Amino acid sequence: GAVVSQHPSRVICKSGTSVKIECRSLDFQATTMFWYRQFPKQSLMLMATSNEGSKATYEQGVEKDKFLINHASLTLSTLTVTSAHPEDSSFYICSARERVGQTEAFFGQGTRLTVV
Amino acid sequence: LAKTTQPISMDSYEGQEVNITCSHNNIATNDYITWYQQFPSQGPRFIIQGYKTKVTNEVASLFIPADRKSSTLSLPRVSLSDTAVYYCLVGGDTDKLIFGTGTRLQVFP
Numbered sequence: 439g440a441v442v443s444q445h446p447s448r449v450i451c452k453s454g455t456s457v458k459i460e461c462r463s464l465d466f467q468a469t470t471m472f473w474y475r476q477f478p479k480q481s482l483m484l485m486a487t488s489n490e491g492s493k494a495t496y497e498q499g500v501e502k503d504k505f506l507i508n509h510a511s512l513t514l515s516t517l518t519v520t521s522a523h524p525e526d527s528s529f530y531i532c533s534a535r536e537r538v539g540q541t542e543a544f545f546g547q548g549t550r551l552t553v554v
Numbered sequence: 555l556a557k558t559t560q561p562i563s564m565d566s567y568e569g570q571e572v573n574i575t576c577s578h579n580n581i582a583t584n585d586y587i588t589w590y591q592q593f594p595s596q597g598p599r600f601i602i603q604g605y606k607t608k609v610t611n612e613v614a615s616l617f618i619p620a621d622r623k624s625s626t627l628s629l630p631r632v633s634l635s636d637t638a639v640y641y642c643l644v645g646g647d648t649d650k651l652i653f654g655t656g657t658r659l660q661v662f663p
Contacts, residue, residue: 545597
């Protein structure tokens with residue numbers, strides 16, 4: 439299947455700083471990318487959906503000024519957690535769908551963010 | 555988006571066949587049914603997808619009855635490495651991917 443690469447896999451940052459997570463589709467062009475976060479023993483919670491070249495659509499309750507999503511190209515989307523706080527510590531996962539008409543999506547390996 | 559309902563957890567032993575059923579009573583005409591597997595601290599991995607009847611690949615089978623209001627993921631002869639969380643998702647090609655609670659499968663030796 440198609441490969442989605444997420445980087446970094448693990449990051450520790452100080453409270454108040456910003457962290458950027460990259461999500462790349464390595465062998466296909468992703469028209470749509472999804473960002474999730476997952477707390478221990480819980481399911482994936484959709485944060486936002488982004489389409490290449492347009493603004494991301496955020497789910498209710500997700501602060502768009504805190505979680506900045508950029509989908510600048512068909513192979514790269516970034517999530518920046520701004521002014522991170524300990525409660526933002528979580529597992530963040532991206533997903534990419536290749537084209538309209540495709541229902542299958544491919545997921546990155548995830549990023550474990552720890553804010554200290 | 556059709557909501558899905560799955561058992562929270564299931565236990566099995568190595569070598570047994572495991573069937574996980576997902577209910578999706580409000581499935582729409584253009585919705586597909588997709589199953590993902592997730593190991594701890596990893597992103598979900600695609601297992602199988604279907605629209606109707608039966609689909610089989612090298613790792614699993616997916617059974618979908620005629621009314622499509624449910625589906626069953628069948629894992630033949632599970633091993634310890636199949637211990638994971640399994641998610642059933644229902645949606646069309648432009649829909650958001652919304653995850654339900656998933657089924658935590660524990661395989662014992």
